[in-house]
Amino acid sequence: MRLLPAIAAAAVLAVAGSAQAQAPHPCAADAVDHARKLLAFHFGETDMTETVDDTAKPVGTIKALQGNGRFDVLEVMGYIYKGEYRMHFIYAQIPGDCVLMGQEILETSDPY
Numbered sequence: 001m002r003l004l005p006a007i008a009a010a011a012v013l014a015v016a017g018s019a020q021a022q023a024p025h026p027c028a029a030d031a032v033d034h035a036r037k038l039l040a041f042h043f044g045e046t047d048m049t050e051t052v053d054d055t056a057k058p059v060g061t062i063k064a065l066q067g068n069g070r071f072d073v074l075e076v077m078g079y080i081y082k083g084e085y086r087m088h089f090i091y092a093q094i095p096g097d098c099v100l101m102g103q104e105i106l107e108t109s110d111p112y
């Protein structure tokens with residue numbers, strides 16, 4: 001019976017942790033919007049269909065080039081014709097602001 005309060009506390013923490021893990025990053029919508037623009041910029045005007053996932057997945061943080069700060073990295077997938085592209089958007093960790101510090105786009109195919 002003494003274990004029951006500890007088990008209940010662990011269950012509450014697990015539920016709270018999973019709810020927090022499912023909460024989208026505050027800049028997720030901004031990253032998806034930038035993904036559409038980056039894919040269009042990367043290919044220019046084309047008659048091929050461009051699509052972008054409507055979710056941005058946090059994939060970690062990276063160290064800032066100067067100072068001791070860190071940046072959040074959000075990943076969005078995009079598609080043109082048969083190509084699949086991984087886009088990373090790098091945001092400064094400023095509460096209440098989405099400051100885009102960098103972006104990259106890589107095709108996921110194997111060129112070899």
